[in-house]
Structure formats: structure tokens, C-alpha cells
Amino acid sequence: MKHDHYCGRRWNRRELVKKERAAYRARREAEMAKRRFLSTMSHDMRTPLNAILGMTRLAAANLEDHGRVLDCLEKMECSGKALAGLVSDVLEVSNMGRNSLTLKKEVYSIREFMECLGGMMEPAAAAKNQALIMDCRGLNHEIAEFDFMRLNQVMTNLISNAIKFTPEGGVIRVDVTEPEPGREQRARFRFCISDTGTGIGKEFMENLFLTFEREQDGRIDKTGGCGIGMSMAGKLVELMEGRIEVQSTPGQGTSVAVVLDLNVLENGFTSADRETDLIEAMGAHPEFCGKHFLLIEDNELNLEIARELLLGMGAAVDTARDGNEGVECFRKASEYYYDLILTDIHMPVMNGYEAAHVIRSLRNSGRRDASSVPILAMTADAFAEDVRAAKAAGMTSHLAKPLDFFVMKQEISRALDEAGHFVM
Template sequence: MDYEYDTLMSMLQTSVSKHLMDEHYTLIWANDFYYRMIQYPREEYESLFHNRPDLYYPYHGYRDEWEKIVAAVTQMLAGGRSGYSLTTRMPVKGGGHIWVRFVATFTNEYINGCRVSYTSITNIDDLVRVQQDQDITYNSLPGFAARFRFKRNHEIDVWDSNDQFNGFFGSPEDHGAFQALLKREMKANERAVVEHRREIERGDPVRMLLKLHGKDGQTAWLQTQGECVDWMGGDPVYLFIFIDITDLTDLKEMQRELEEQAQQLREALALAESATRAKSDFLSHMSHDIRTPMNAIIGMTEIASNHLGDTKKVSDCLDKITLSSKHLLGLINDILDMSKIESGKMVLSDDVVSLAEVMENTVAIIQPSIKERHQKFSIRLHDIHHEYVSSDALRLRQILINILSNASKFTPAGGSVTMEVEERELLSSGFVDYRFTISDTGVGMKPEFLSRIFDAFIRAQDSRTDKTEGSGLGMAITKKMVDLLGGTIAVESRVGQGSAFTVCLPFRIVDAPGDEAPGPSDLCGLRILISDDDGMVREYTVEALRELGVEGEWADSGKKAVEMARAAKEAGRPYDAVILDWQMPGQDGITTARQIRGEFGPGLPILIFSSYDWTDIMDEAAAAGVDGFLSKPVFPSTLCRGLRRYVLRQLPEALEQPQSWDFSGRRFLLVEDNDINREVAAMLLADLGAEVEFAGDGREGTGRFRASPAGYYDLILMDIQMPVMDGYAAARLIRAMPRGDAASIPIVAMTADAFVEDIAAAWEAGMNGHLAKPLDITVMKREISKLLTSE
């Protein structure tokens, strides 16, 4: 867990360090980014400077910067402050420096009698250099510009100045302390500064009108505006801009330019401070969110170990460990995704995507959350004509799941979540626009949060949602993925009424696979009765049947469906099948199926369709006479497959039963260098009847395969990151061996490398499948079973 925590700290792209508040400000610990920022390897830094910053700064010729830091710390401690912030220069290896922003917090923790502090250091070098080199440079500002340090002894030092200032008053060597410069002018100028002393001591903006003489004796009336840009040893450092208003005809325009430049300065400073605060807040939240499930995992493990004889207690502990582990994995995945996106390394795939399959998988993933909260879940389709498109199915599914998960998470028990999918228009030849709208009746969002919902590290500060866990990255990741796919995302929300997210994505149309194409020729002439209490679902389903050449009629209740089926039979035009919604008010689908089966006997196919998980009612449905199930949303291909299977009987065994995962008699070779990972995988497979043999790295794995007779192993599970020989090289070597089963034996990557490019690399190395760690037992069983049955 410490390794994962340190890894997460390193991925924040900001320096985080822990210090003793002794005379050396001794460094106790720092993340990897700290050392990357100063360009020293950790070992070299410790060897040269013994973790003492008071040696590091003078060594590089920056003793004045170190004294500035010491002065700030000393003043804040003396004033009883809880921390400090400071903009300064940090030396780096090889000479030179970078501009950084320190934000430090003093804790109540003590080590050997010395107080401990935590410091976040943000690299703002680019921002400062932009200010220096582009729009906000001294030489580009209108009029004279200079920075002054207002000392507590009432002296005023010129820190630096632009060419216009130096040209009027003389070079820094000439004008020296600004206090002396003022004294050679009228007393009123000195009084102007004194009158604003209180505002200056607080760091507030100030404006003054001064009459000054230049180095050549010329006189100028200068309108002066100052902004506090830094603090040095507790003294405020101000940037002052002087506009010559001697020529009053130019006053208005010059004042406007002054305000614009001052606003640019404020915005630039606010940007740097906001970024620092956001990352600091995120670090605080993530520290809590990561340690919470870690505490549960460690605590429940200890409790289970102490109660091994109490199977009920152990089972409860294991359930809570599983829940906490999945939550921790979700946090890690969010941070990994965000890091990948921010670094520009997120790779999108371009595959043939079945929207029906994406929707079915999405619904299957979100169903447990909906069921646990007793929420109503409905899906509606509009004008779907192109089900198969080219896109990244994984990212599309992730976008929908992120939004649906939030909708369910922030909707109270008994509320509703609705997803609507609409094919809108052909954007150009071969392309179509899809709109996904996900709405809920949840708690809603305040306007001030709504405007920042897609920012990273942002979470709503609201008593209604404080207990809801999350990383604050989900919506930021969603927005960036939508952008990568070339789409748009918008949100509307009202507090207490709910929210609605709308995602529009362009897709390139592709042809359906041959066996999936919904050809109407074999379905023409069928008459189907649809019963659903949702009018939009009824109308869409009847229209989809019509496009398949099927005559569809609808009923708005179970009772009405029975009456219509009876009337059709009496009129000599019986229905070829009846499709019933499961959860209809009054008389549900199973009750209706039981009544129809009782009246019409076994010859009439009866199907149930629903967006809920029906595994709990399969036995009851079968007993009521139900032949099969269809998943909502009902795409045309879903109807086509269902009618061919259950009405035309083109596919065997209509009613699906839970699949049996029995690998008895199968022998697997597990190539894995980590003992614990090897034990976990072996035990899971052994519980399914498989015999498992081991190899500790790729070279040993290829040797075992080479030494075995052909057909000895049924499947190879291959880790990727291993010493001696990695999984890619091992897979290629096996495929190149001159033996009959080398080209055909299934090889499955089993690795923590889970991005799209990692999966592609496994395929390129000759592997047949990919399992991401930590292992999902259901996914593992399904993947292995699929490969074994396809032999």
C-alpha cells in the first residue's frame, strides 16, 4: 500500500515533501517529482547535501533565496501562522534556476522535539517567463514600471525596473533606494506613500498621484497603480506602473491601458495560485480517499485473522475487503487515466463497434448500483438506423458508465435514472451524429459548482454529497475523452430536481457483420404483440419491427395484452409471438406470461424484455412459460436475433441458463514472477478444476513449453513485466517454435498494463487475449472459456 501511495504522489506532477523545522530545515521525505524538478537523483542529493536545504541553496550560489525562505518561515512561526506561501527561485543541477511557488503547512507532529511541516512546490517557471518574455513584461507595459520592497523600517528599495523607468529616473545604480528618490521631490509625494502605508502592509492594491522629476530635471505628473506580487522576509513586494498624465489629452486612453495591464497581472497571479490550491486540495482529498479503503482492507484482514473459527465473521470481512479493494482500484484507475490524458499518451482504438453491444455491457455494469439503491432505470431509443460504427468502444463505454454512475450515486433511493439514445443526422457522407442524454432526479448541482464540473481535482462542497466517495477526476476524464472522440458534452442541473448530461459524438458508419445484418426476408409476415407501459418504447419497438418487415401491435398493460391476444386468435389472425415488459404497473410481465401460456398452450413464443438484471427471476419466468429474454434497449439487431432464435427457432436452446465454468481435465502453464500473484491465479483456476503448472519468468516458461509434448498444455497465462525475459519476447519465441501446437495454443496476457496500447502490444506479440490485474474472476472465466471452446 505504501508503494501505491508513493506512486500516486509521484503522479500528481507537483513536488510534495516533508521537513523538520530545525535550523537546517531537514528534508525527511520527498516524492520523485521533487528530485526530477531539481534534476538531482535522490542518492546524489542525499550524498552531497545530507538532506539539508541550507547546504543546497548556497552550494549553487543562491544564499539570498535561502535567506528569503528562512525569513518567511521565521516570521510565520513567530506570528502563530499555520503555514506560509512564497514565490522564489529554486536552483537546479548544472546551474541556473526555476521559478517555483511554495505552499507549506505546519503540523502538530514533532520528531525529536522538532516540529514537522509539509510543503507543496509547484513549478511556475513557464508562467513567470511568459510574464517576462511576452505580454506582461516590464518593457511592454505602458509607462514606467518597477518592483519595490516596502521594508518594516519604512525604507523602500527598488527591486527591478523597466527601460522606461530607468530612462527617466536613471539606472538602478543611479537611483538606488526609492526613499532617496522621493526625498528629492515635494514632501507631498512622501506623504502619499505614508498615507497608503496600511494598505501596503496588508498587500492591498494602491493608487497614487505623484509629481516627480527625472534625472535630467524634467517634471512629470504620474498616475501610479501598484499590486502586491510577492513577499520577501515578511515585507510586501509591489509592482508599480507609472503613467505620465502630464498631457491630459491622453489620460483616458492611458488609464484604460493601465487597467487592462493590471487585470492581466491579477489574472496571471490568480491562475498560478488557483492551480496550487487545486492540487493541494486534491492531495488532501486523495490522501483521505486512499487511506480510507486501505484502512478497511488492513483492519478487516486483521479482524478475519483473529476470528478464523467464525465463518460468518470471516465472510463479512472478506465482503468488505472486496468492496474496499474495488473502490481503491477505481481511484487508482482515475488517476492513471488522468495522467495518461494530460501527458498526451492516451491512444484511441478505431474498431467496428456494435452500439447495441456497448449499451448492453454498459447496462450490465450499472445495474448493481441501480438495484442496490432501488432506483427506476429506463432506456429509450430514437430513430436508430445505423447500429455499427467505427469508434473506441472502451472509451465510449467509459464515458457512459462515468455519467450513469454519478447519476445513480447522487440520486436518492427510489429516484429515477433515464438514458436516451438518438441518431440525429448524417453529418457528411459516411458519418452520423449520435446524442446520448442521461438524466436523473437526484440532488442536482449549485451554479457555482456547475461551471467547474469538468475541471480536474474539483468536488462539490455540499452537505448532501460530502459522504459520497470519489476522486474528483471522473467528469474531467469524461470531458477529455469526449474531446478526444471529437464530440461535445453539456450539462444542465437544478438543486433538488436533478441533472441532465448530453453527449454528442460523431461516428463513421460501417457495415454490420454478415451474421448480424438484420435482413427482413425471413421475418416478413410475422405478427408480434408488444406490451409496455412506456409509450416511447412501444412506438419505437413497433417502428423497428416494421423496418424488419414485421407487423407489430402494442398494448399499454398486461391485462390489455391478454385481451388483444385473445381477440387476435378469435379473429383467425393469431400473433406469432408476444413480447412483454417485465416491470409493468398493475399486472407485471411474468403474471401476464403465465396467463397467456395458460390460455394459448406451449405453441406461442413469449419473451420478456427489460433493462434490469433478470437472473433472479429466470426460474420463476421459465415456470410461467417464458421462452426467453431480450435486453433493453431493443436495437433492431436485438429484435432480429430474438425473433430468429425464439420464433423461427433457428438457434438451439431458447432459454439461456447460467454457464458452467468447469475446466476439469485442462492443464494451464502460468508464467508469473510474483509469488503472491502466482498463488492468487493458481487458486482461482484450481477452484474451477484446472491443473496449473508454473514458471517464474519468460525464459523458464518457454523452456517448459519446449520440453513438453505437443498438446500437453491447453493454455498459457503470460505475465508481461518479468526479469530475464518479458512476456512479449516469450510469446514471440513460442509462436516461432517448429512444433504443431506452437501457433495454435492460446496465450493470454495477464498483466497490470491495461491501456489500449498495452492490449495492442499483446496482440502484436502473438497473444490471443488480455486480462488486467487485479484479476476479475468473471472476466477471467469468460475469456478462458471463450478461447478453449474456439479451439
């Protein structure tokens, strides 16, 4: 019995040592992956930052050369978008574990979506002397219901990968087809990105959709990238109840297809149509002439940007530097003086949520417009829970930074219409 008991203890000790070693290896691998990620992320963030700072200095040194300044500004914008996209990708991936991503489905033209996508990705392909071919000839239905932003995130990540891992002078094709007959008001779309790049090794294919993983290969290490594009694409396609198909041959190229079942319309008024109308209206006359907006923002640069955008839309703009100052501006103004309030969230003294709550509570003291004035959150916090928090505080809508002129204009128009303030 003693011998059996001793063997049992020795066996348990061996199992314990085995588990401890496995746990140690897992921790070490996780730490190494973290270090690789931080190293790569540092490089990828500093690259566009360096371009932005460098182009700023070049523009300042060549103010009299209009063409040079314009070229610098275009390159700064491109680098800024790349940096913003990188930050968004990291935040999206970190947020996926909380299952808080949502879809916002609207009616769009697939053809116009592809044209927009091609226009956005063409400069990156042209910089490497690559041919970017966008083909919609396989479409049977043009108008469909989908989340434009989420599908755009998926496709830009996949096309960016194709451009990144395809050598100079290569070819990237983006085809959208309907591979099989659809049911009534429902169709299957296949968005396929094919390249003539380095391809993916068989061993790495199993880890393709793991967060922050990149293939360790001398052919591709110099291309950079933090390894989140495929992971995020996979998560978003899963959210859209679709699937991703990958075929690759090392040294010959890769084909990645996104397959989605979407509601379709024979005819429809698309969001792109609405944006076209919006642009035409903007060219005709400033849309918010005669409107008084209150802008609450503690960051001077962000305040200047938002104020100039609003002034460009024709509105009169009062400003406040924190939530408490914003509340006092509203309190001292006559009833219905302000048609709309835009507020940052993270501010000293009183944050945006608190300011919105205080303004709404003024209705209890007889301030009739306190319950109806639209209040828009204007913040870099852009997750689903942030949108819910804004609603819970009494806010009307949510604008994500960096501010998009047309999105901002649409949200303000919608908020004013819902409040009964019709835009002239």
C-alpha cells in the same frame, strides 16, 4: 530617439514583468490544484483500503460465523472494486493526453446494459437510503452496437456523482430514451441521470469538465471525490462521438444527459447472450478439462489466484516464477503439450514480452508448436499501447488485472478456438 528607445525598453520590461507574474500565478495555481488532488486522492484511496483491511481482520476473528464472514467478504469486494475503479479513472485520465484510448464496439442489449448498471449501483444508493430508478420505457430499439466497458465507465461515474451529491433519502433517476426518429440502422439514444442533490453553482459549471477540479463548497466538501469523474466522462463521450448535456439548480438537483448515435439491429445475438451461455456451460461441466496451461507469474499471491481460477475451469496448470523459467518449461515439454500460456509482463530475470518473443523464436529450431500456442498477457498494464506491445511480442491476447473470471474464460476459449484447439 534616445527617449523613444528608453520608453521602448521600459515598455518591454513592463511586459516581461507582467508575463512573469502571470506565469508565476499559473504555476502557483497548478501547484495548489496538485496539492488538493493529492490530499483528496490520499483520502479516497485510504477509505476503501481501510475497509478492506478492517473487514479482513473481522473475518479472521469470526471464522466460525459463516454469515459474518460472508458479509465481510461482500464488503471487501465492494471496497476493492471502488479502489480499482479509482485507480482506473486516474490512469485513464492521465492516458487521455496520449490519444491512445480505443473503442471496442460489440452488439449488446440496451435494456440488459441498464439492468447490469442498476444492479451494480444499487448497493451504493441503498447505503444512503436513496431510491435508484432505472427506466427503459422510452426505447424503440433494444439491440445496439457500442463499447460496453466505455459506456459503463461513463454511466457509473455520472451515477456515482449523483449518489455522492444527493442527501440521504434522495432520488436518482436513470432514463434511456430515443428522443427523435432514427435513420435506417441508426438511432439516437439519450441516457439521462437526474438527482435531487446539491446542484452545481453557475461559477463552477465552466470548470465542470476540467481534470481534478471540484467545486469548493461547504455543502459538498465532505463527500470526497478527486474531481476526475466528469472529466473522464467528457473525454470518453467525445471519443464515442457523442455529447454531454448538463442542467443544474443549486439546492434542487442536477440532470446530466449522454447523447449517442448508435448502430441498431432489429434482432441480434448480444454479448450478454454469450455470457449467459458461458455461465450455463460452466455450471454443466468444467470447460477446459484435458487442457494443459503454463502459468508464468512472479507474484505468489497473484499466481495463487490465477492458478485457482484456471483449476476451477478444469485445466491442468504448471507454474513458473519468471519468464526464463517459463521458457525452459515450454522448451522441455513435448510438442503440443501446452495448449495455452498465460504470462505476467513485469517479472525479474526475463519479462513477459521477452519470454513470448523467445518462445516464438523456437520455431526456427524446429519446434512446430512455438508459432501456434496461444500466449496471453496477464497484466495490470491495460492501455491501448500495452495491448499493441503484447501483439508486437507475439502474444495472442491481453487480460487486464484484476482478473475477471468470465472475461478470462472467454479470452481463453477464443484463443484456443483460433489456434485450432476446440474446447470439449
